[in-house]
Amino acid sequence: MLRTYLLSIPLTVAMTGLFSSVAVAALDPAYLAGAWAIDSNGSCGAQNAEYLIFNGDGSFEYNRRNKADAVGFWRIEDDLVVLDMMTSPASFQDIHAELQEFVGYQVYSMQAMPIDMQQDHFSAVASIGDQMQRFSLQRCP
Amino acid sequence: MKTPRDQSNVLRALPAGLLAAGILVAGYAPPAASHSDSAAYAFGGLLAGHLLTDMRFRQQQEARENQQQTQALNAMAYGGGGQRHIAAPHAPPAAAPMTPEQKLNQLDKLAAGGYITPAEYKARRQAILDSM
Numbered sequence: 001m002l003r004t005y006l007l008s009i010p011l012t013v014a015m016t017g018l019f020s021s022v023a024v025a026a027l028d029p030a031y032l033a034g035a036w037a038i039d040s041n042g043s044c045g046a047q048n049a050e051y052l053i054f055n056g057d058g059s060f061e062y063n064r065r066n067k068a069d070a071v072g073f074w075r076i077e078d079d080l081v082v083l084d085m086m087t088s089p090a091s092f093q094d095i096h097a098e099l100q101e102f103v104g105y106q107v108y109s110m111q112a113m114p115i116d117m118q119q120d121h122f123s124a125v126a127s128i129g130d131q132m133q134r135f136s137l138q139r140c141p
Numbered sequence: 142m143k144t145p146r147d148q149s150n151v152l153r154a155l156p157a158g159l160l161a162a163g164i165l166v167a168g169y170a171p172p173a174a175s176h177s178d179s180a181a182y183a184f185g186g187l188l189a190g191h192l193l194t195d196m197r198f199r200q201q202q203e204a205r206e207n208q209q210q211t212q213a214l215n216a217m218a219y220g221g222g223g224q225r226h227i228a229a230p231h232a233p234p235a236a237a238p239m240t241p242e243q244k245l246n247q248l249d250k251l252a253a254g255g256y257i258t259p260a261e262y263k264a265r266r267q268a269i270l271d272s273m
Binding site: 039052069077095096098102108125129130131134135 | 181182183184185186187188189190191192193194195196238239244247251254256257261265268272
């Protein structure tokens with residue numbers, strides 16, 4: 001009896017994991033609202049973390065190393081998230097030294113296609129101009 | 142056991158050894174450090190890459206405009222009445238809703254580029270077809 005019970009525990013855990021990974025969230029403003037950490041730099045509290053903060057009023061902020069690098073507006077169009085944003089002259093100079101020659105504020109329009117939407121994480125393929133990038137996002141507590 | 146003479150030889154050889162080590166160290170060229178840190182930031186790297194491309198494009202455009210202005214001024218100075226070309230200001234592309242055909246095309250590109258898995262491609266394609 002006890003043996004059967006003990007054997008059932010790992011099975012239950014495995015089944016729970018299986019079903020939780022299948023759960024799919026719907027793309028709507030309520031789902032996106034909040035802070036999401038972007039994959040490459042670890043968890044929400046990491047020092048080098050990249051964040052997207054979707055505010056309920058339609059504005060958003062891209063935050064990197066605890067500084068805002070881009071601010072703008074977000075909206076959902078069909079199954080895409082459209083991000084219209086502006087960066088300051090100081091943005092990204094640490095990423096590309098060449099950008100130090102570049103002055104002025106810049107305006108971007110980016111489209112991101114969410115994939116594999118789970119309750120607390122999803123992946124997205126973002127495109128801007130000819131460039132694309134896939135990343136995953138994790139909801140911050 | 143080392144004699145004082147042996148130790149002396151070692152000490153004499155020491156500067157030469159240090160010199161050789163110094164030459165080796167000086168001759169070693171570490172891999173060129175990349176000034177680009179775009180790989181460290183997924184979202185920021187994408188934006189920075191686009192900005193860099195845009196910056197280079199604008200520099201080329203500015204150079205072309207300067208050349209055209211110079212040609213126009215030369216034409217005016219030496220006859221011919223050349224027209225000055227003024228480039229339209231740069232504007233961000235307008236975001237228009239995509240048609241299902243455009244979505245399918247985009248999906249094909251994503252799959253071809255390896256940005257989505259075959260299973261994701263199949264699911265997304267079916268969703269687009271269902272919406273038509």
